[in-house]
Amino acid sequence: MKPAPFIRHVPKTLDEALKILAQVAPEDGRVLAGGQSLVPIMAFRLAKPAHLVDINEVENLDKIGNDGKILRIGARVRHGAFHTSVVDNPLGALLTFVARHIAHYPIRMRGTFCGSLAHADPASEWCLTAATLDATMVAKSTRGERAIKAVDYFEGIMSTALAEDELLAEVHLPLLAAEAKFGFNEFSRRAGDFAMSASLVTYTIKNGKIAGAHVGVGGAEPSPRRIAEAEAALNGQAPGDEAFRAAAEAAASVIEPLEDHQTTGEYRRDLVRAVVRRALENSQQ
Amino acid sequence: MTDKTNITLTINGHDHAIAVEPRRTLVDAIREDCGQTGTHIGCEHGICGACTVIVDGEPVRSCLMFAVQAAHKQIRTVEGLASGDTLHPMQQAFMDHHGLQCGFCTPGFLMLAVGVLERNPDISDDDLLDVLSSNLCRCTGYQGIIKAVRAAAIEMRK
Numbered sequence A: 001m002k003p004a005p006f007i008r009h010v011p012k013t014l015d016e017a018l019k020i021l022a023q024v025a026p027e028d029g030r031v032l033a034g035g036q037s038l039v040p041i042m043a044f045r046l047a048k049p050a051h052l053v054d055i056n057e058v059e060n061l062d063k064i065g066n067d068g069k070i071l072r073i074g075a076r077v078r079h080g081a082f083h084t085s086v087v088d089n090p091l092g093a094l095l096t097f098v099a100r101h102i103a104h105y106p107i108r109m110r111g112t113f114c115g116s117l118a119h120a121d122p123a124s125e126w127c128l129t130a131a132t133l134d135a136t137m138v139a140k141s142t143r144g145e146r147a148i149k150a151v152d153y154f155e156g157i158m159s160t161a162l163a164e165d166e167l168l169a170e171v172h173l174p175l176l177a178a179e180a181k182f183g184f185n186e187f188s189r190r191a192g193d194f195a196m197s198a199s200l201v202t203y204t205i206k207n208g209k210i211a212g213a214h215v216g217v218g219g220a221e222p223s224p225r226r227i228a229e230a231e232a233a234l235n236g237q238a239p240g241d242e243a244f245r246a247a248a249e250a251a252a253s254v255i256e257p258l259e260d261h262q263t264t265g266e267y268r269r270d271l272v273r274a275v276v277r278r279a280l281e282n283s284q285q
Numbered sequence B: 001m002t003d004k005t006n007i008t009l010t011i012n013g014h015d016h017a018i019a020v021e022p023r024r025t026l027v028d029a030i031r032e033d034c035g036q037t038g039t040h041i042g043c044e045h046g047i048c049g050a051c052t053v054i055v056d057g058e059p060v061r062s063c064l065m066f067a068v069q070a071a072h073k074q075i076r077t078v079e080g081l082a083s084g085d086t087l088h089p090m091q092q093a094f095m096d097h098h099g100l101q102c103g104f105c106t107p108g109f110l111m112l113a114v115g116v117l118e119r120n121p122d123i124s125d126d127d128l129l130d131v132l133s134s135n136l137c138r139c140t141g142y143q144g145i146i147k148a149v150r151a152a153a154i155e156m157r158k
């Protein structure tokens, strides 16, 4: 189908974008970033925004910054920017590995990192990444700027702490330790589909034992999150099958799985057990 | 109703001055307003890839872009691949390796494969397979398409 009529605004600066957004947000005005989620929803007429604030011509939004501690990802950094490593740190390799699982190549040429976080699909790989790595979301509006931690940001299926008039201007990801290990795995029925469950893990090894484990699960609950019980099952243990299976079991037993007409909760729980174990196994390669 | 905007779409090096509503998708503008019907429309929501065109060197879904967003950009469609009577190596390979049957998906696959290989000529066979999973074909079973693109990749590297 064809999208319903709307008025398009094309700001050139961030200030201008925030002003327009403040004006049109109460009349169902929205940001248009890569359009790779919004335009399909408009084509189905599930969304009929009256105004779109197109941020594709706003200067300086496509920047990736790095101060040695934090990677800063601007509002128009597209998925494809991560096809090669953006930073000389294990985080760069992690983002490249994860990016390949998002949709398909042509969609990755347009879709943006911040757009994924604003859209907040439960199965979004970037949302899982932000939750697992304790990202900070920087929201800007004419009212000012605020930093939102990942644990406070995700509020359920396609729902976040962003207010209508706020633009997600940047996402901050902490760099990993130089010797950090990471692993990722997801299950979907066809290449490029949204995952039915996904897991991202990071940790370091101290004296032969796992330390500082982060275990994230996405696609299984309304929002992605770190699973403390799985992390506790890893920390202090030698990396290997026994610890990995214990962590996978811990994750599977605590999640409250989404159900839909194709997938029962128990099936999703089984998938969580599998993706967490596989992500941990990948981390050793 | 929203007003129409005057824009110029540059398709395969030719300028098309058109007036479109902001909601007009790029693929509709290419076909309906510019008369370039080589690009096909399938699902209209990003799933099938039939509408793939190259915009400023990047293969994209033209059903998920608005025409107004492509003003002043270089758009390439299937009509621009051949030079005169000589097919592009990708088109020739699709013929030689049975990369098409009904041909509905073909313009999208051609622009996808050409777009990716121009950006990344040394792409590995595995990555190429992943790229080709972007688009749907209901006829060929994909094996002919994969063979054709691999053969064309070798030709294009020469």
Ligand SMILES: Cc1cc2nc3c(=O)[nH]c(=O)nc-3n(C[C@H](O)[C@H](O)[C@H](O)COP(=O)(O)OP(=O)(O)OC[C@H]3O[C@@H](n4cnc5c(N)ncnc54)[C@H](O)[C@@H]3O)c2cc1C
Pocket: A030, A031, A032, A033, A034, A035, A036, A037, A038, A039, A040, A075, A101, A102, A103, A104, A107, A110, A111, A112, A113, A114, A115, A116, A118, A119, A121, A123, A124, A125, A126, A162, A166, A167, A168, A169, A192, A193, A194, A195, B045, B046, B047
């Ligand atoms: C066939 C297909 C398969 C896909 N598969 C996957 C997949 O496997 N995994 C995955 O994660 N995604 C997938 N996607 C979605 C894709 O990753 C989108 O790019 C992403 O979800 C949204 O980013 P965008 O830049 O395209 O945002 P848009 O579509 O432009 O916007 C999405 C929403 O976020 C809002 N928004 C966007 N940017 C901002 C901002 N900076 N501040 C405030 N609000 C903002 C918009 O107003 C809108 O409501 C798929 C899409 C398609 C078409």
Ligand code: FES
Pocket: B040, B041, B042, B043, B044, B045, B046, B047, B048, B049, B050, B051, B052, B061, B062, B063, B064
């Ligand atoms: S018509 Fe654009 S992807 Fe199907």
Ligand code: FES
Pocket: B099, B100, B101, B102, B103, B104, B105, B106, B136, B137, B138, B139, B140
């Ligand atoms: S050749 Fe018929 S859809 Fe691909």
